[in-house]
Amino acid sequence: DDIRAYARNVVEKEIEKHAADGLGRVDYALATGGASIVKHSEPYLVGKGSSWFSKSTKNGVHGDADRMLRPSFGEPGHCFPLKGTSGFVQIKLRTKIIPEAITLEHVAKSVAYDRSSAPKDCRISGWLRGGDDPEVYTEMFRLAEFTYDLEKSNAQTFNTMDSALSGLIDTVRLDFTSNHGSPSHTCIYRLRVHGHEPDVLSMMAMQQ
Amino acid sequence: DDIRAYARNVVEKEIEKHAADGLGRVDYALATGGASIVKHSEPYLVGKGSSWFSKSTKNGVHGDADRMLRPSFGEPGHCFPLKGTSGFVQIKLRTKIIPEAITLEHVAKSVAYDRSSAPKDCRISGWLRGGDDPEVYTEMFRLAEFTYDLEKSNAQTFNTMDSALSGLIDTVRLDFTSNHGSPSHTCIYRLRVHGHEPDVLSMMAMQQ
Amino acid sequence: DDIRAYARNVVEKEIEKHAADGLGRVDYALATGGASIVKHSEPYLVGKGSSWFSKSTKNGVHGDADRMLRPSFGEPGHCFPLKGTSGFVQIKLRTKIIPEAITLEHVAKSVAYDRSSAPKDCRISGWLRGGDDPEVYTEMFRLAEFTYDLEKSNAQTFNTMDSALSGLIDTVRLDFTSNHGSPSHTCIYRLRVHGHEPDVLSMMAMQQ
Ligand SMILES: [K+]
Ligand SMILES: [K+]
Ligand SMILES: [K+]
Numbered sequence: 001d002d003i004r005a006y007a008r009n010v011v012e013k014e015i016e017k018h019a020a021d022g023l024g025r026v027d028y029a030l031a032t033g034g035a036s037i038v039k040h041s042e043p044y045l046v047g048k049g050s051s052w053f054s055k056s057t058k059n060g061v062h063g064d065a066d067r068m069l070r071p072s073f074g075e076p077g078h079c080f081p082l083k084g085t086s087g088f089v090q091i092k093l094r095t096k097i098i099p100e101a102i103t104l105e106h107v108a109k110s111v112a113y114d115r116s117s118a119p120k121d122c123r124i125s126g127w128l129r130g131g132d133d134p135e136v137y138t139e140m141f142r143l144a145e146f147t148y149d150l151e152k153s154n155a156q157t158f159n160t161m162d163s164a165l166s167g168l169i170d171t172v173r174l175d176f177t178s179n180h181g182s183p184s185h186t187c188i189y190r191l192r193v194h195g196h197e198p199d200v201l202s203m204m205a206m207q208q
Numbered sequence: 209d210d211i212r213a214y215a216r217n218v219v220e221k222e223i224e225k226h227a228a229d230g231l232g233r234v235d236y237a238l239a240t241g242g243a244s245i246v247k248h249s250e251p252y253l254v255g256k257g258s259s260w261f262s263k264s265t266k267n268g269v270h271g272d273a274d275r276m277l278r279p280s281f282g283e284p285g286h287c288f289p290l291k292g293t294s295g296f297v298q299i300k301l302r303t304k305i306i307p308e309a310i311t312l313e314h315v316a317k318s319v320a321y322d323r324s325s326a327p328k329d330c331r332i333s334g335w336l337r338g339g340d341d342p343e344v345y346t347e348m349f350r351l352a353e354f355t356y357d358l359e360k361s362n363a364q365t366f367n368t369m370d371s372a373l374s375g376l377i378d379t380v381r382l383d384f385t386s387n388h389g390s391p392s393h394t395c396i397y398r399l400r401v402h403g404h405e406p407d408v409l410s411m412m413a414m415q416q
Numbered sequence: 417d418d419i420r421a422y423a424r425n426v427v428e429k430e431i432e433k434h435a436a437d438g439l440g441r442v443d444y445a446l447a448t449g450g451a452s453i454v455k456h457s458e459p460y461l462v463g464k465g466s467s468w469f470s471k472s473t474k475n476g477v478h479g480d481a482d483r484m485l486r487p488s489f490g491e492p493g494h495c496f497p498l499k500g501t502s503g504f505v506q507i508k509l510r511t512k513i514i515p516e517a518i519t520l521e522h523v524a525k526s527v528a529y530d531r532s533s534a535p536k537d538c539r540i541s542g543w544l545r546g547g548d549d550p551e552v553y554t555e556m557f558r559l560a561e562f563t564y565d566l567e568k569s570n571a572q573t574f575n576t577m578d579s580a581l582s583g584l585i586d587t588v589r590l591d592f593t594s595n596h597g598s599p600s601h602t603c604i605y606r607l608r609v610h611g612h613e614p615d616v617l618s619m620m621a622m623q624q
Contacts, residue, residue, distance in 0.1 A: 003420070003423075004211070004214060004218075006420060007211075007214065007218055007219075007423040008218050010423055010427050011218050011222045011427050012222065014431050015222050015223065015226050016316070016361075017318070018226070018431050019226060019230065019316070020316035020319045020362075021281050021282050021283040021319045022435065023319075024316070024319060025318065025319065026318070026319055026320070026321065027283075028321075030283055030284065030285065031285075032283055032284065032285025032286055033284050033321060034285075071283055073438070073487035074435045074437050075437040075443075075446055075448055075487050076448065076449050077446065077447075077448025078448055094321070108435070110432075110436045110440035110441065111436045111437045111439075111440060111441065112442070113449060113510070113613075211419055212419070215419075215422065219426050219430045220430065223434050224526075224569075225526070226434070227438065227524070228490045228524035228570075229489050229490050229527045230489070231527075232524070232526035232527060233526065233527065234526070234527055234529060236529075238491055238492065239493075240491055240493025240494055241491075241492050241493050242493070279491055303529075
């Protein structure tokens with residue numbers, strides 16, 4: 001009986017987590033939470049059909065780029081393809097946060113046609129925008145450097161470096177310098193940014 | 209072995225329920241089932257960006273209002289915000305039913321930025337429309353009165369009062385009179401209405 | 417402890433499978449993977465509201481037909497209704513494959529209003545298009561014949577017949593000759609096609 005209760009408890013906890021956007025962890029880069037893609041390297045549009053070309057591009061951001069900030073059923077194709085084996089994506093977060101971790105997600109092995117377009121060596125940086133220009137900042141934080149591993153779970157979470165633990169940021173940038181083999185393009189399924197909003201006192205301390 | 213079979217069985221049952229629109233229970237207020245929002249109190253549109261203002265409003269119903277009648281991945285933002293700490297939503301059900309229970313859903317604690325916009329004290333009523341006018345009815349049923357509890361599961365189901373067990377309805381109205389702290393707005397993630405369609409004989413009996 | 421580990425393992429595996437488009441199996445008929453509906457029998461449009469009539473129809477394919485090639489939350493209504501008790505759907509796959517199995521999905525019993533519109537007796541065939549015309553082919557393969565069973569899981573997978581194991585196909589057609597009782601229409605929730613892409617050597621062998 002004890003073990004049955006345990007089994008039931010494990011199941012309920014895991015499903016609850018799954019039902020809460022997959023990970024059960026707050027994501028400050030979520031599109032429906034107010035985050036948005038502000039910049040990305042050249043998209044890979046070949047062979048995607050006419051719907052891609054007709055999608056409007058605003059300020060250099062493709063109309064489908066926000067797929068990187070939205071959940072899906074885990075099916076292949078709900079992603080954004082960037083040209084070549086290196087590139088970047090820059091995200092304006094929902095609000096200013098102290099970053100704690102990053103999750104990079106690709107399609108699961110079990111349903112993928114081919115995972116050679118998965119990003120491999122990645123670097124995440126973050127900063128606080130100085131005024132309206134997203135490129136102007138006082139200090140830039142290196143948040144994480146990692147290799148996306150095709151043998152692990154498809155959503156891989158990396159804690160931010162200790163040096164960034166006191167940083168306040170509202171912009172995050174992913175640079176990938178290699179992928180898992182595709183010469184033509186690299187697909188990003190989803191990028192999440194975890195952390196916490198500073199309380200008022202720590203905000204005041206940081207701004208001094 | 210017996211316990212392993214039990215564990216596997218619990219898992220399969222729970223996932224099956226989860227895969228069936230989260231609860232595994234028929235919902236007569238589902239948008240894709242033919243239900244629709246017919247009326248709501250003033251929406252809260254501030255700070256939601258231009259896409260909100262451009263969304264067409266038909267007969268006083270905002271274009272995003274049907275989010276309250278659709279499933280999501282449990283991510284924050286897939287909801288409809290109403291102005292202030294009290295308000296209402298009125299739903300035309302898919303068909304005439306004998307109501308049995310109501311489910312009110314907010315975003316899960318684990319992924320929420322802030323749950324102060326969750327509704328608190330709620331009252332559900334229902335009636336059968338008299339002709340084309342949704343406001344005309346012979347008898348109105350009080351279906352449920354409850355408090356949405358932030359400490360419980362994010363989808364909370366409440367059985368209808370005994371007095372409504374013989375009532376036939378095709379319209380349901382949620383009135384909330386308080387929320388969990390936000391002075392500006394209250395968000396409704398989803399409202400479901402459970403029950404059963406009367407058989408032909410009981411329909412005839414009721415109409416006499 | 418051994419049993420606890422086992423329980424946890426079962427849960428993780430099952431949720432992983434569920435999170436990977438429900439089945440954790442590659443689907444070459446997935447819309448976001450590049451597959452598309454190329455033809456279908458007459459749709460059932462009565463009583464579906466004006467949005468149905470305004471949806472554009474391209475080359476005889478209704479704008480909502482690709483719902484049959486997309487995942488959903490398991491809610492009723494995320495399907496495509498065809499007129500009558502018999503009909504067909506023809507799909508251009510993402511690429512040429514050796515077919516292994518077919519999955520036909522209807523809405524789960526627990527959330528369905530009525531499952532009389534589920535297809536019953538089904539026949540799946542497949543071929544390789546000869547040139548641009550999807551109707552021209554050298555050889556047509558009978559892939560499967562089965563009865564969709566309302567008492568089993570809502571997503572039912574059927575292995576292809578041995579005779580088709582060496583067949584290379586890029587088009588699949590579902591013909592249903594009966595349904596579970598509805599005189600007016602038959603709804604298809606989703607059709608998946610499983611298999612594998614041939615390697616280069618076997619491709620060359622097959623083309624000789
Ligand atoms: K995505
Ligand atoms: K919703
Ligand atoms: K579907």
